[in-house]
Amino acid sequence: MRPLRHAEIGSQAILDALTAHIALLDAEGVITSVNQAWRDFGDANRRHSPGHEVGTNYLDICDEAEGDDALLARHAAAGIRAVLSGEAPHYSLEYPCHSPAMQRWFVLTVTPIGPEQPAGVVVMHVDISERMRIAEVLSRQQTELRVLFDLMPAMVWFKDTQNTILRINQFAAAAAGRAVCEIEGRSAAEIYPNESDAFYADDLEVIASGRPKLGIVQTLTGEDGREHVLQLDKVPYFDDQRQVIGIAVLARDITEQRRAMQLLRESERRFSDMLGNMHLASVTLDREARITYCNPYLLRLTGWTLAEVLGRDWFETFMPAELGDRKPTFAALLENAPEAWHVENEMYTRTRERRLLRWNNCVLRSETGEVVGVSSIGEDITEQRQAEAAVAQAAERLRQSEGLKAAILQSSLDCIIAIDHEGHIVEFNSAAETTFGYTRAQALGQPMDELIVPLRFRDAHRRGMAHYLATGEGPVLGKRIELDAMRADGSEFPMELTIAPIGETATPMFTGFIRDITQRREAERRLQRLNRVYAVLSGINALTVRVHERSELFRDACRIAVELGQYSVAWIGLVDGRQRQVIPAASAGTSASFLADNYDSFPLREDATGANTAVAQAVRQRRTIVSNELRNDSRVMLAHEPFAAGAHSRIVLPLLVNGEAVGVLVLYAAGAGFFDSEELALLTGLADDIAFAIGHIERGERLAYLARYDELTGLGNQASFLERLQQKIHATGDSEVKTAVFVVDIERFKEINDALGRKTGDEVLRQLAARFGRLDGEGIHRFARISGDRFAIYAPGMGNVEQVGRYVEERMAKVFSPSFHVGGNELHVSIKLGIAIYPDDGSDADEVLRHAEAALKKAKATGNRYLFFAHKMTERVAERLSLEGRLRQALERNEFVLYYQPKINLVNGALTGGEALIRWNDPQTGLVPPGLFIPVLEETGLIFDVGRWAMHKAIEDYLRWLNAGLASVRIAVNVSPLQLRSRSFVEEVRQALSVDPRAAAGLELEITESLVMEDVAHNIAILQAVRDMGVTIAVDDFGTGFSSLSYLSKLPMDTLKIDRMFVNDMTATPQGEALVSTIVNMAHSFQHKVVAEGVETEAQRQILRRLGCDEMQGFLVSRPLPGDTFASSFLLAPSGH
Missing domain, CATH: 3.30.450.20 (PAS domain)
Known part of the structure; x- marks a missing residue:
């Protein structure tokens, strides 16, 4: 019995070790034995009734079952009875056994005990929940794979x-x-x-x-x-x-891709050499396939340097024969000259690694249309093809492996995200992980809109989802749309999205295919920007060929930069070396007016205010200064830089000519961060183009200058002198005004060169030129150096030869008389002059100059300091200069005297005043007529001193007569233009009156109308100051100066004198009398007294009296008389003379 007991214990242990739920039933269906799993299952499901314990009848329990499981229980009982009766060798049944905690599936198997008539059965329940779950997953995956396969x-x-x-x-x-x-x-x-x-x-x-x-x-x-x-x-x-x-x-x-590439061939041709930092290879070849340009990306890809590949054969370097001889094809393409073509081929890197590139090619043409080479842009598609191969391999595994779905998803270059009907993520491939920054585990189960949809789009996304679930309509399904997406860090990027529903699912599900198009957008923006800058480059290159003047170059360059480059402001400034500052030369744009308010705001001196501006740094350091955020830049140049126009970026590019900064090009742009490295490289080339044009213009100007000017002195040469002289002659026309031409020769100049060296002689010539330029009232263009030590000068506006002689004596003396200090030496030079007069000595510039040179030759031969071409002129000048000398002596020797002409009242004939007139009592010739010496006094400026003497003398005579008890009448003294223009005139009058308080009552100053009208505002102020001293003012020669009524009303005057010309015409024509009547009435309307000059007949007096004239003066009353005679004749006479 003990071995049998041991066997039973062993058998029970084996049953308890099994995970299946096992019970042994006898022939009646009574449970005779159960294992531990049977007991545990009953406990877990709270099955504590005896029916599941040993000794209970399992068939009765199944027959009596109620609820949802009753039908399955009766099927199980029928199967058990069939096996017990021998009708069936065995029986099995799959059934669910769900609980609140989990969902499970079991399979019931019934096996007989005994070989023939069963003594009982073994009832076994096996848990097949995991197998059922796996089968469900496999079924769903097969569905999803088919959907993905169809929606790729x-x-x-x-x-x-x-x-x-x-x-x-x-x-x-x-x-x-x-x-x-x-x-x-x-x-x-x-x-x-x-x-x-x-x-x-x-x-x-x-x-x-x-x-x-x-x-x-x-x-x-x-x-x-x-x-x-x-x-x-x-x-x-x-x-x-x-x-x-x-x-x-x-x-x-790739039909559309091919078509798009065809449309883009022109853009590729223009920008292939500008794609330096893009992730595209760029190369240009000449007709012999020699490399003329490689961009940095291609060099990095292949491992070569630019210096190593320039000029080398492209095919020998990158596509040797073992890759296929393509050079003949290249030559044939150039012969056929297609605009663009596209190829894919392999090429070697420096390390013999093979890379596959897709090339877009276009021909390069010269300005005449001739094909000069090829420009190519290539995309490295090595990894792309490898990825495509991986996708193809994954597709192969689709039929053979359940893992193909994950392989396809993870190898896709696009993001693939699937969501269920509630918007929760159920698939998230590796490309999505890389793009969005979430791991797959983090993303699965999360609401997609909260993960990757920017906040501003979420409501629209949810409304679209709800609309589809309600109506089955989705307007965006199956279409490619471009939206913004959000990464895990909150940053956004542009994406291309295609959404498709997943079919054959119990609830709606969707798959989104997402591609990050950031690089594509950036490439589009980069191409647009490069196109914009290229347009500026093209426009300014054409401008530099066409324009030959700086102002036009600068103005149009600024305009092109604003119009084509879309810069808000552009301006060009030039370096002023003497002032050490940059001066704006041209500008364009919406806010360029700020330059006019800051013309002197760009100093270059390091100690000056504003010396650290971007402009100053660009010039001093000869480098480009970029500010991509102006408002935070300490180098902001001005308080008024164009912020109002929205400018946030600025670039200052030095214009370098021969290594020196001659100016700056300054550009402003609206956006912050506007000037990147690519644009900077292009704009540097733009500045170089403008600088080259400046240099070209300077060289042209230099050549033009040397053709017309003397390089040593800066004076014009003979050609330019003749041209300007001819222009002056042409402008003079038939005028009686003459133009004098002088040819000056420096005597013994060769001795200076021989003794002290040519440098000393050159310095003397330079100093002479500088003295010419400092002559008052002279234009430097009137002087020229026509040979080594010979100069030519022309002086327009000469009224007579005497004036020419005075020009020689005064002007030339200022230039040649002072000594020259050169290298510690004090040098004196003497000159010879030849003079010719237009039109007397020639009809054109060339003839007059030749005659002046002939006069110089004669002067040198005869030893004269200067000679006129006409000998008589030399004599006249000598006489005139002698007269000037005698007049100067006359002032010193008191040879001038005053004569007085009385003025009387036209009504009663009473003496009202007298006019002091200058006379010269020459000891050699006696009394000299005024017409012979007064013009000389005015031309030489002696009239200033003589006029001052006359005023003092008239006051002296008036006071002398007053002290003698004679009649006190005002004495009129004429004021010359030189006196009135003098800044000290008012003070001189005041000093003349200071001798006696009564002096002002006896003085009247006569000013000609034409003199007053030279500078009305100034003269009004001067005359008012004199009038305030008690001196009366008379306007002489009225009617000849064309004064207007508005000025006449403002003049501080007391008396208006009618010119003798109108008095003479008064008796000749009715119009003359009417004119005098008008003058009298007008003067009286302004409360001025009227005096008629030059009255010589009784008829004139009668008319003047009838017209209401107040006073008269002339030979009818008296000729001018010496002072004593005037006093005895008029100051003692009774009234009514």
């Missing part, structure tokens, strides 16, 4: 080795114009009859080699007759023995 934005199909299409996604079926069910299981030759042979040839190559074939380009004709260009990758897949059993094909429709 590429065409995918699988074929066997006999060209039969096994599976095809909806994208590919739609491209063929058929349904999926119409294609799967049929030969490709039936579906694509026109292209099948070409397609199948590639298939056979892949099947035979067992290797993928990528990048195949085929043309497919659709059901609508339109041709589509496809790019295909064909990848074989194998059975367990590595035998090829089929091909996976991945195809992309």
